[in-house]
Amino acid sequence: MDLIYLDPPFFSNRNYEVIWGDEAEVRSFEDRWAGGINHYVRWMRDRAIEMHRVLKPTGSIYLHCDPKASHYLKVMMDGIFGFDKFRTEIIWKRSSAHSDTKQGRRQHGRIHDNILFYTKGDDWTWNPVYTPYDEEYINRFYRHVEPGTGRRYQLDNLTGPGGASKGNPAYEVMGVTRFWRYTREKMQDFIRQGRVVQSKPGAVPRYKRYLDEMPGVPLQDLWTDVKPIGARAAERLGYPTQKPEALLKRILESSSNPGDVVLDPFCGCGTTLAVAQLLRRRWVGIDISITAVEIMRARLTRLGVSDIPAFGIPKSEDELRSLKPFEFQNWVIRSVNGTHSPRKTGDMGIDGFSFLEHLPIQIKRSDRVGRNVVDNFETAVERYGAHKGYVVAFSFTKGAYEEAARVKAAKGLEIELVKVQDLLLGTSELVAPVLNRRVLEMPLPKARPKESLPSPEDLIRSDKEAGTAA
Incomplete structure (x- = not known):
């Protein structure tokens, strides 16, 4: 596997009961760990060992958990993957502030989940992901507006830090001699493009950097911009711990590439699989619930996936x-x-x-x-x-x-x-x-992948031909 995302049952000692969709299907999701935290960690360790085994040397794993057990799970993951393979603890703000102090709450409101990011080796897949600048940053640093185009920009430094010791060239620009970041030829290109601005005679020229050319803020470890699934959200299926597609999209885009294989061993209603399909990743999902498997089948069918192979469905x-x-x-x-x-x-x-x-x-x-x-x-x-x-x-x-x-x-x-x-x-x-029913599904997306990805059967066949254990 190139990437593993798992959102296992949290150590919360709760039973989840939920009504799914229009059919009002009542299901019970057990989240009880009578043996306490040690039992829970042992249960998780057995599975984490297998996940480490099937992960590629360049692969990554994201373990989604709650603050109550995150520190126990981190020690467990350190023991399996290695302390030096821990990369990030992501804090995802999953809800807004709780106003339950009047109901007797005597502690801080819990509004976040933890996501532990590990890699198997020292060289892993990483694609930088950027988030938009906030309004305060834009108004402070991109306060200039270009007449005619309306493009926002800031004036940035053109001088070369470190001077000659860093190999920066010295020459005159608009009557000012300095050590510059760029060669004379490159500077002349900037001037012809109107990218060099001198506010007044004798002032040090500066570079006009447009806001719309900037990628945004590199992704940090505090995620407050991914909103939970609202009661009327189109993607809502009724699963009690369903995660938003935007959350999985961010993880898959940053730690996998098109054609990679993504595994979710606790896939619930199939959000990871759906996002992987949309992003042209191959996928494998596992869930103990037969009902969840059927929900995933229907969800993937709506995305245009046909002949979905499933194993372990009761046949006797x-x-x-x-x-x-x-x-x-x-x-x-x-x-x-x-x-x-x-x-x-x-x-x-x-x-x-x-x-x-x-x-x-x-x-x-x-x-x-x-x-x-x-x-x-x-x-x-x-x-x-x-x-x-x-x-x-x-x-x-x-x-x-x-x-x-x-x-x-x-x-x-x-x-x-x-x-x-x-x-x-x-x-x-x-x-x-x-036998004669024509199942009515939601309209399929208009955009379809231009190239078809290998089927699970093709993957198994190619693995066997390569002499590996499928």
Whole structure:
């Protein structure tokens, strides 16, 4: 890997619960470390060792963390990468001031994150990034305005510091003899261009330096100009710790080049991958959440990426049984292109709705679902006003099937019992509408890369041909 950015779970002892987008999909993000900071650091060290292993000698790594654990993580990173490979601790102001003193807060407001920047070797990729000058600086140093063009400029020194000892030439310019920074020929070019200004006879000539020719301020280690994602931001996906694309753009532009491979081992909703795609970097993303993987797929599809290879997606009943309840529920709803119930509690046993007819779905991550479940779900379907509903589980008892048959005969109400295996095979009628669905996505960007980058399969093939371990 040429560049690794990781934004792992913070040591904050919180559970994140969030509603994603219009589908009101409730997910839980665990951020608990019962073993304390030592357990957390050990957990991180195991992963940092592997990241060091896959990083190129010229590669860089950015570890995003919070002030509560940053000093522990820095010592850990020093032990793996080396104290001399630490380059910068970036302070990112992620929010505005907190006004919660009246609520009893007895400490300073926490409004920043820490980003630890390390390299693997002594020669690493670095592209200078500049930020705009602030108004105070412009008004102070570029106070002159050129008549006719309106261009701002400042008058800069033309004399050569150190004089002859530094090899600066001495000659006369506009009646003034000095040691100058430039050769006589170069100075004459400046004069012809109108870039040399003498305020009055006898004054030392100065160089006219235009503001619009200056790149800006070289990037420093205090970032206050990258704003967090607002509640109505177009890029907002609802992920609780989603980082702004501008933050990742800055990191990727400064520490990688087009065609480089970027890794995010905790990629969440895929901001790193999306930015890497836009900047023509190749990318690899890892996340433990199947739901996050599906969110990333959709996000990258909107950017025009097709045939996204993904590994570790559940393809068997055993793999699905290992999912956490929310993840399993999300898998079922997504497999039928349904929608989630907007209510987390008090939902009458309705976890979601089918794609075409918006019929109720109840999801059970268990075997041998019995009569009582079907009986209770019948009531929920009737209250909802539907003529049909689906119960999804790994298997059902004989009593469950008998109850479904009874209520159909007695009330004309259909309760379809759907096995997870049928969803995997695509044989359930709940899946059938999905096969013909034309998924509506956001409009694709007009600007497309002129050259296509190698696919992951091409990368693996080239690595194998080169004799390296892919």
